[in-house]
Amino acid sequence: MRLERTRLLATILVVLGLWSALAYVRGRRRRARAALEDFLAHGQLAARDSDDDRGDPFIELRSLEEARSMDHTAVIMQGGGGAQIYLTVPVKHVACEQPTLVALLKLLDAMEWNDPPRATISFELAPIGSGIYAGMGGASIIDGIWLHPRFNGIDVMDAVSAVILGLRPIEGMKSDFSTRLPKR
Secondary structure, three states: OHHHHHHHHHHHHHHHHHHHHHHHHHHHHHHHHHHHHHHHHHOOOOOOOOOOOOOOOOOEEOOHHHHHOOOOEEEEEEEHHHOEEEEEEEHHHOOOOHHHHHHHHHHHHHHHOOOHHHOEEEEEEOOOOOEEOOOOOOEEOOOOOEEOHHHHHHOOHHHHHHHHOOOOOOOOHHHHOOOOOOOO
């Protein structure tokens, strides 16, 4: 009788552990599944918001400070209403503060979509190696700074890295990319 109780308790603990792991994985798979469904339905990939009605877990944190208090978190900057991921970086590499990240997002968005209301920054539970899906190819969480390939031709990486790593203030960075910014 005692052996049966021990086995039952062990089985319950294993099931709870597997359920927790599955809930975490489903959060990442939800975006992939939604992108595939959109592709099959419309012939193109489209981004989905994190608050869709699928009921799958998706863990978005409220602030950089909250993200710093946890392991395996990342900063994700995107524009075009989620159509393009501009940048991802694990929070452990971020030395600047949240207002600086917001200013950097505005600068990156001005170079691509120039649609500030639809540009977002999020802090997510996203371990290195996980993927973030979006309409323009998505992104990966790497052990460093990932920048969308459309920025490669204008040598943005060095300046963006210096800001994120706290080696350079955001002020003055706009002049570095004046040829890419829209004329107003």
